[in-house]
Amino acid sequence: MNRHPVVRKVGRILGLALLALAVLLVDFPVFLVVLNAFKSAADFANERLLPSHLNWENFNELSRVPFGRYVVNSFIVSTGGTALALFAAVLAGYSLSRFKGRGFDAYSRLLLGVQMVPVVVTLLPLFVIFKDLHLLDSYGGMILLYGALLTPFATWIAKSFFDTIPTDLEEAAWIDGYSRTQTLMRVVAPVAAPGLVSVALLAFITAWNEYLLASVFLSSINHYTVGVGLQNFQQQLGTTNWGPVMAGATIAMLPTVGVYLLFQRYFVRGALAGAVKG
Amino acid sequence: MAGIALEQVKKVYPDGTLAVSSIDLEIDDGQFGVLVGPSGCGKTTLLRMVAGLEPITSGEIRIGGVDVSDVPARDRDIAMVFQNYALYPHMNVFDNMAFGLRRRKLPKEEITKRVDQAARSLGLETQLKRKPRQLSGGQRQRVAMGRAIVREPQAFLMDEPLSNLDAKLRAQTRAEIARIQRELNVTTIYVTHDQIEAMTLGHVVAVMNHGNLQQLAPPEMLYSQPRNVFVAGFIGSPPMNLIHAELTQGDGGVTVRFGGHELPVPTRTLNRFPELGALAGRPVVLGIRPEDMFDPACNELSGGETATLEAMVDLRESLGSVADLHFGVDARAALPEEFVAESEAIEAEREDDEVVGADARFVARVDASSAIRGPGERAVLGVRLDRLYFFDPRSGEALCHPSATTAPVAAA
Numbered sequence: 107m108n109r110h111p112v113v114r115k116v117g118r119i120l121g122l123a124l125l126a127l128a129v130l131l132v133d134f135p136v137f138l139v140v141l142n143a144f145k146s147a148a149d150f151a152n153e154r155l156l157p158s159h160l161n162w163e164n165f166n167e168l169s170r171v172p173f174g175r176y177v178v179n180s181f182i183v184s185t186g187g188t189a190l191a192l193f194a195a196v197l198a199g200y201s202l203s204r205f206k207g208r209g210f211d212a213y214s215r216l217l218l219g220v221q222m223v224p225v226v227v228t229l230l231p232l233f234v235i236f237k238d239l240h241l242l243d244s245y246g247g248m249i250l251l252y253g254a255l256l257t258p259f260a261t262w263i264a265k266s267f268f269d270t271i272p273t274d275l276e277e278a279a280w281i282d283g284y285s286r287t288q289t290l291m292r293v294v295a296p297v298a299a300p301g302l303v304s305v306a307l308l309a310f311i312t313a314w315n316e317y318l319l320a321s322v323f324l325s326s327i328n329h330y331t332v333g334v335g336l337q338n339f340q341q342q343l344g345t346t347n348w349g350p351v352m353a354g355a356t357i358a359m360l361p362t363v364g365v366y367l368l369f370q371r372y373f374v375r376g377a378l379a380g381a382v383k384g
Numbered sequence: 385m386a387g388i389a390l391e392q393v394k395k396v397y398p399d400g401t402l403a404v405s406s407i408d409l410e411i412d413d414g415q416f417g418v419l420v421g422p423s424g425c426g427k428t429t430l431l432r433m434v435a436g437l438e439p440i441t442s443g444e445i446r447i448g449g450v451d452v453s454d455v456p457a458r459d460r461d462i463a464m465v466f467q468n469y470a471l472y473p474h475m476n477v478f479d480n481m482a483f484g485l486r487r488r489k490l491p492k493e494e495i496t497k498r499v500d501q502a503a504r505s506l507g508l509e510t511q512l513k514r515k516p517r518q519l520s521g522g523q524r525q526r527v528a529m530g531r532a533i534v535r536e537p538q539a540f541l542m543d544e545p546l547s548n549l550d551a552k553l554r555a556q557t558r559a560e561i562a563r564i565q566r567e568l569n570v571t572t573i574y575v576t577h578d579q580i581e582a583m584t585l586g587h588v589v590a591v592m593n594h595g596n597l598q599q600l601a602p603p604e605m606l607y608s609q610p611r612n613v614f615v616a617g618f619i620g621s622p623p624m625n626l627i628h629a630e631l632t633q634g635d636g637g638v639t640v641r642f643g644g645h646e647l648p649v650p651t652r653t654l655n656r657f658p659e660l661g662a663l664a665g666r667p668v669v670l671g672i673r674p675e676d677m678f679d680p681a682c683n684e685l686s687g688g689e690t691a692t693l694e695a696m697v698d699l700r701e702s703l704g705s706v707a708d709l710h711f712g713v714d715a716r717a718a719l720p721e722e723f724v725a726e727s728e729a730i731e732a733e734r735e736d737d738e739v740v741g742a743d744a745r746f747v748a749r750v751d752a753s754s755a756i757r758g759p760g761e762r763a764v765l766g767v768r769l770d771r772l773y774f775f776d777p778r779s780g781e782a783l784c785h786p787s788a789t790t791a792p793v794a795a796a
Contacts, residue, residue: 274466274467274470275472275473277437277470278464278466278470280437280458281435281436281462281463281464281484282458282484282487282531283458283487284487285458293472296474297472297474
């Protein structure tokens, strides 16, 4: 198309403006949280949209609760759950990708089926089981829960990555003298590494942001994750004092935002993995 | 190093498809064996069964006299070159070649020594630190070869290793593979659909079709003494002209007629194959190689009986030293598919309406100096009568083939 340069430029600016508007709408709550984190009590009282000055007071307020502890807890259970899910996803995803049979079909349908059951439905039975197993209010219990929660989708994405790896590569390794397991560890997984990294990142962020399970299964303040801790903090502060909670939420967002910024290209690949081959 | 023997090897897929039916095959120690056939003939399946990548349904595979039918691929001590090379993308060239040696726990110095030596012989010395994706197609192919060489295995298995290279590189690499195999003297099985590769590389060539072994013979013999219509049509380029004809007993001896043409069958041929004379009055399949026809105007023929036939040339393809003349013959072409025995047919698509046509296409390869230009030119072409091939019209088996002594030097 051979349009006038000015027309083209205007079109481009219009497009960008539309995109900016979309970003503003979608991310408005996020912006609000960050802005509120820097507002003083007076700013809140005057219903100002922007903070009058950069006010760090809210962040200091966080020292009233073991906020650092919450962050560490979140990190432990998210990392543990991710590791567990990734381990299962590599083995299961590889198997689903390479073996055919009724058992494998059934398993892959089961994975899909499990995804359709709302977590809320499973809460009560899970609670009873975890109580009997003495897994309530423990890191181990949370890691197990997150591992189970993340495994189905991690398996699906891992499978679609393994699907793209030619079987010739494995056969070459077998002929070079390696067993199937050795081949998986030394050839298939390294080649699929970019995909597996994106699986891990998606899993980690999902676990980091999880609130419902943590709020039900964690009862002592020492085990609280960031989400549960903030909720608890908000109740302590009452309904008018928003600043400190917003400060906490801002900090809680940092790992997610950081991971997204650092690994953008992996996320795109991970999101597309199921859609297109190659 | 060891010979490879296949005994009654059969492959039936779970869905009932017969991929390879009861093949007996023997490649002696140090020999270069080629499996050749059209796509889907089972040659790759057969190779993968030798490699241990595909379980066999029945039969026995022996490497160096040891039955390896149930031995997994990793313990067969064979090396394989894959069609797409299957280089490990996350390792550099050195590690790609060393990967199999590390598994065998060879000392580090030995690994380095072997890889360096192979790299030198393949001209890859400067590429050792590079990843496969940084290499050209030809270099990747050589790395795949190197990976096989350093292993010093009992046998090399190669699955169409040249099919991803351009024509010039393919000819070069073909010569290279022949050289390496000769130097290392390792038993080799090489799969290809390209009959030129088969003819130039193989000590013995196994021609396959529809999962069956058609003929196992040295290349010259496949060319001069094809066992059936399929081999006759497959080996040689351009392919042999094959046509339904009739043997008749005339006053001057036995002749073969097809589409208004009549060629005398030499007495010498009849003496060597007395059965042929007994078939007078019966249909046969006649085979004439394009290179056994000539332009009488420019060829001085030394010995051998010849005859001529008139043809309406409709296309001339000049190839520099020779030219191919295409013309129609008013008779029914003999297609290899007609002769697949019903019991062995693997979904042989026999569409009878397709073969009733009586407009066979012939190709004659003549000297480039020939003045026959076409199209639409009526020309007189010579035929070397002692080079005629005859086949049974029902089974497609050879009835008679030219004596080897009169075979031209060039095979393809």
